[in-house]
Amino acid sequence: MNLVVPIKMVPDLVEELVIDASGARLDPDTVRLKLNELDEHAIEQAILLKEKGASQVVVVAPDIEGIDEVLFTAAAKGADRLIKLTGRWSYDVSNRALARVLANFIKTLRPELILTGVQAHNDLDGAVGPALAEHLGMAYVGYVSGVLITDGSARVRKEFPGGLIAEMRVQLPAVLGIQAAEKPPRYVPISKIRATMKTATIETFPAAELETIGAPVNVRLSPPETRERALMIEGDVNAVAARLVEIFKEHGVL
């Protein structure tokens, strides 16, 4: 059982988001990138499946800033092969273009199961997973929070609103969009990641040419409009707590 996990980097929302002079994208010079959180869950789910008997976990990523550390971290967690695709990437490449390039490469790995984050917070043209599934002629199920491999198929738990789960049978090979791994992504100490850097290797392969067909056109970014911003309570925690008690009383909740 060969598992492939395609991942991507996204802007870290903890940082201030600055729109560049074109107005069409976040300023690449100030944006700080981190691994898409749901891709981290996809890595964890793949490693959990490996612990239950899958043979190999391959993590594939576009070669952009910060990716080496992310890949080594995946190896420290238990990933077997680390692959980066070199090319003229930018962090905000459209998912359509990314999926096409990933599909071209991933088909050479002949995976039985592909796990990827069901979405990323900066997706503007859908998610990578379903597009990848179409390119590879595989079935797709997203919003998955549990996977069990049986003979030639996967039993997956797909989330519906209100906490309802559908247990589904998915014929392999397939692509799954992971919402949450069965367990929280494991923590690995920096020392273990450093040790992995000395032993693990990142394989590089050239990416196919990027095509941007299908991406949204003439996009402008802006901060959200704030029609009714919260009335902010100033002061230290004592001042805030005292005012909150008054507010609770005024509104009859205390």
Place this chain on the structure above:
Amino acid sequence: MNPDIFVVIEHLRGQVSDLSYVMLAAARVLANATGGKVIAVLLGHDVESLARDLAADRVLYIEHAAFADFSSDAYQRTLENVIKEHAPRAVLFGDTTIGGDVAAWLSTRLNLPLVSACRTVYAADSTLKFVSQICGGKMMAEGELPGPTTLVMMVPGGYKPEQGRAAQAPELVRGTAPALDDLRVTVNEYIEPAVGDVDIAKEAILVSVGRGIQNQDNIELAEELAKVLGGVVSGSRPVIDQGWLPPTRLVGKSGKSVKPRLYLALGISGAPEHVEAISNAEMIVAINTDPAAPIFNLAKFGAQVDILDLMPVLTEYVQQARGG
């Protein structure tokens, strides 16, 4: 170019989702601009009656036993034919567990542009436009819906479901499904939501914690505050995924929608998936160290302090106010 706007109706176990009505309202805005009709596409098994309150000019109903449950495979194959046959100006899907499994697949399959996270649509200078909410609600993206056909995935919040409900049943025409006897994706069974000790949807006071709670040990601080306030603790997705609170306490798209008198959002940024579930709260009070947290655009009151510092102090103040 076909000026009609198609809406793929989402339903599960005999109930049409609120978002489907929101999409019908959005479709009307687009159809008014193109001069076309709003066509609701309903794939189902014995659910013709679900069409009766859809605010559409026509319902295209496709009946098949394979639609008794949601199968991405069945939806993909059927909708591929529908879009090829009609080539409507736009096709609206939910940015949900249903639409998410089909829209990007169809976009790739049919080589059509796709826009996701769309909140509102409008027309300007004979161009159809979208407004999407991205980056956890911190950024709006606005752009064009190019012709001849664009696929759109919609999120709630831009229109009220009532705007997409009709008093009179629309005209219904029947379509045919392709062969669906070899589906690669099928439902085995449903697992009902766990019944917890409390139902957060019915609680009057929720002390809700997000990523700002930092670790499981700090949950106790929220529990103590909830106790003196007479409420219960709920949480956002990251807190539940870490296992710090049980899934029954999840407020959000995949958890519960809540309508308490007081929603105290502690260290919750206010991502769209969370916000859609608290829009009916009577009063939202948000505490977050990030001044740009989108939760402040929704809350009535806010403060920019560390929740770990605030919680014990607020607990003490509430206790004093109660005379304890």
